[in-house]
Amino acid sequence: MQYLNLTQLKKPVATIFTLTLIIALHLPVTLTAQSGSWQQNVEYTMEIDMDAAANQFSGTQKLVYHNNSPDTLNRVFYHLFFNAFQPNSMMDKRSRTIADPDRRVTDRIYHYDETEIGYQKVNLMKQNGYEIDFTIKGTIMEVHLHQPIAPGEKVVFEMEFEAQVPLQTRRSGRDNAEGIRFSMAQWYPKIAAYDEKGWYPEPYIGREFYAPFGTFDVTIHIDRSYVVAAGSILKNPEEVGFGYVADENARLPEGEKLTWHFRSENVHDFMWAADPDYTHTTAQVPDGPLLRFFYQTDPVVENAADDQQERLLANWEALPDYTVKAFEYMNERYGIYPYEEYVVIQGGDGGMEYTMGTLITGNRTFQSLVGVTVHELVHAWYEGAIATNEIYDQWIDEGFTTYVSAFIMNELFNDGEGDPMLSRYNGYFRLVESGLEEPMHLHADHYVTNMAYGMASYTKGAIFLHQLGYVIGENALQRTLKRFFEDWKFRHPTGQDFIRIAERESGIELNWYYDYWINTTKTIDYAISDVLSAGESTTVILERAGLMPMPLDVEVEFADGEIVHHYIPMRIMWGQKENELSDVKRYTEEDWPWVFPEYEFIIDRPKDEIVRIEIDPSLRMADINRVNNIWEPASEESDSPYETE
Numbered sequence: 001m002q003y004l005n006l007t008q009l010k011k012p013v014a015t016i017f018t019l020t021l022i023i024a025l026h027l028p029v030t031l032t033a034q035s036g037s038w039q040q041n042v043e044y045t046m047e048i049d050m051d052a053a054a055n056q057f058s059g060t061q062k063l064v065y066h067n068n069s070p071d072t073l074n075r076v077f078y079h080l081f082f083n084a085f086q087p088n089s090m091m092d093k094r095s096r097t098i099a100d101p102d103r104r105v106t107d108r109i110y111h112y113d114e115t116e117i118g119y120q121k122v123n124l125m126k127q128n129g130y131e132i133d134f135t136i137k138g139t140i141m142e143v144h145l146h147q148p149i150a151p152g153e154k155v156v157f158e159m160e161f162e163a164q165v166p167l168q169t170r171r172s173g174r175d176n177a178e179g180i181r182f183s184m185a186q187w188y189p190k191i192a193a194y195d196e197k198g199w200y201p202e203p204y205i206g207r208e209f210y211a212p213f214g215t216f217d218v219t220i221h222i223d224r225s226y227v228v229a230a231g232s233i234l235k236n237p238e239e240v241g242f243g244y245v246a247d248e249n250a251r252l253p254e255g256e257k258l259t260w261h262f263r264s265e266n267v268h269d270f271m272w273a274a275d276p277d278y279t280h281t282t283a284q285v286p287d288g289p290l291l292r293f294f295y296q297t298d299p300v301v302e303n304a305a306d307d308q309q310e311r312l313l314a315n316w317e318a319l320p321d322y323t324v325k326a327f328e329y330m331n332e333r334y335g336i337y338p339y340e341e342y343v344v345i346q347g348g349d350g351g352m353e354y355t356m357g358t359l360i361t362g363n364r365t366f367q368s369l370v371g372v373t374v375h376e377l378v379h380a381w382y383e384g385a386i387a388t389n390e391i392y393d394q395w396i397d398e399g400f401t402t403y404v405s406a407f408i409m410n411e412l413f414n415d416g417e418g419d420p421m422l423s424r425y426n427g428y429f430r431l432v433e434s435g436l437e438e439p440m441h442l443h444a445d446h447y448v449t450n451m452a453y454g455m456a457s458y459t460k461g462a463i464f465l466h467q468l469g470y471v472i473g474e475n476a477l478q479r480t481l482k483r484f485f486e487d488w489k490f491r492h493p494t495g496q497d498f499i500r501i502a503e504r505e506s507g508i509e510l511n512w513y514y515d516y517w518i519n520t521t522k523t524i525d526y527a528i529s530d531v532l533s534a535g536e537s538t539t540v541i542l543e544r545a546g547l548m549p550m551p552l553d554v555e556v557e558f559a560d561g562e563i564v565h566h567y568i569p570m571r572i573m574w575g576q577k578e579n580e581l582s583d584v585k586r587y588t589e590e591d592w593p594w595v596f597p598e599y600e601f602i603i604d605r606p607k608d609e610i611v612r613i614e615i616d617p618s619l620r621m622a623d624i625n626r627v628n629n630i631w632e633p634a635s636e637e638s639d640s641p642y643e644t645e
Contacts, residue, residue, distance in 0.1 A: 041066040
């Protein structure tokens with residue numbers, strides 16, 4: 001089976017993986033892939049009582065917190081996410097002052113009345129049975145401990161809280177544009193992450209999340225007319241008549257509720273949704289998880305024409321088959337999904353990933369519905385199981401997901417033709433030209449513009465992988481991605497952990513690549529500056545016009561149809577990639593010391609026999625000026641698939 005299918009790159013050698021790995025869901029999460037490293041562990045037990053008519057709920061939370069760090073903790077922090085949805089919150093103020101606000105937020109929060117805002121109020125907090133004080137500032141609560149938490153110690157926090165679900169604004173809320181009553185994401189008081197860099201008491205302004213792995217045991221009491229869907233395993237399906245939607249004549253007396261009990265392990269979050277009109281269907285991934293789908297059927301679109309509503313329902317009915325194919329693709333190429341179930345839920349404000357499921361809007365074309373589902377399910381590998389620190393390394397989750405989902409969609413809808421990453425490169429080139437680019441390794445909330453954040457996280461993160469395939473070879477890249485998942489699932493790796501695996505799989509030193517692409521905005525621009533006749537041979541002079549150095553693949557085409565490659569590694573790589581094109585002769589030239597602005601090599605045929613010389617014919621190098629990458633006789637011009645304006 002082929003990993004990738006690129007127009008300018010020969011298909012890699014077929015590789016068949018036998019799926020024999022047995023995943024144990026009860027792995028001790030304190031283990032890591034490096035000796036001496038550690039991570040915190042949590043055990044949540046929550047019970048909430050939902051007043052659906054008032055859009056409010058009260059709850060209790062017991063949190064067993066395992067301090068596996070070598071540090072004594074003198075305080076802890078919790079996130080109270082719903083407090084962001086109040087006038088003059090940090091989320092509101094940021095949205096009203098940033099140059100390019102998220103269209104889903106803009107100034108909406110500023111105009112919310114008391115019934116539309118969100119809030120989370122903590123009424124009681126205990127540590128090991130002792131009542132303790134706390135300080136709340138916006139979306140963060142600082143807990144003043146009864147006594148410090150020593151290294152290796154386990155502590156029990158107990159909490160009583162109440163909350164109001166905000167009008168659907170960003171990710172979570174009530175009554176979204178498609179009529180879903182409750183999209184319950186970031187809905188509970190959640191302890192902040194603590195790692196070797198300390199606590200992450202980051203206010204909720206709009207970006208991604210970072211939290212410790214553990215167990216979630218959640219009980220939800222809600223009016224029996226609601227169907228509850230969650231990114232977790234339902235433990236009492238018989239009691240709730242799972243998938244059953246009551247009609248008006250079958251409702252129990254007013255106020256009577258059903259109890260839904262969910263439990264999940266080795267996860268770092270719990271998301272759920274509820275609506276009276278949900279339809280529930282399932283699909284089974286062969287040798288994989290059970291997939292669940294929840295979507296609304298009455299109404300799908302307000303005042304929709306019958307044929308439009310029928311098309312939208314047909315889209316949801318066709319979605320499971322495509323989702324199964326996407327899971328099979330991921331399981332074979334990138335690692336086996338490690339949980340028993342995955343749920344796709346209509347809700348939220350677009351598409352947002354959670355460990356065992358996603359909230360997506362559903363009023364879309366079929367390809368759009370499949371696209372958002374594929375993107376979010378790929379997150380189950382990178383945001384869910386691998387779970388990097390998305391405050392600073394959000395480009396790993398978003399970028400890797402963007403890269404992989406592009407190829408899945410290409411296979412599902414385009415029969416594997418072409419390179420689906422080209423449009424991402426064009427977006428990057430436009431960003432460079434705009435002058436708004438910022439480095440990828442920044443705090444996710446501190447980008448000057450939303451565009452710069454999106455391009456750094458999604459686009460440049462995806463190009464990081466595609467271009468790495470150019471540097472180390474496609475097969476080495478695919479081995480790296482698979483090994484990354486197997487070595488680091490449930491362990492919060494960093495970008496450096498990924499690059500170390502790439503080095504081991506390729507035999508190439510890659511610190512330079514990571515530093516330039518992740519930590520700077522330096523760009524790549526190589527040129528063929530001159531082609532000189534030397535009798536029966538030809539001298540090619542190359543120029544590094546950009547500040548970021550790269551190894552080069554240079555393709556030479558002759559008038560008789562022969563094509564050869566000249567491969568120029570960099571000296572700081574201390575290695576070279578394998579020849580990706582087995583039917584094309586490759587000459588490995590002397591390595592290029594990056595401080596030299598020019599480089600030359602010899603072609604052992606006369607100049608008048610050469611019809612084309614091209615740097616990077618596979619188009620995977622993010623060279624910002626491809627016009628100067630191609631030399632042809634003066635009477636001819638070449639076309640580039642890249643935009644040059």
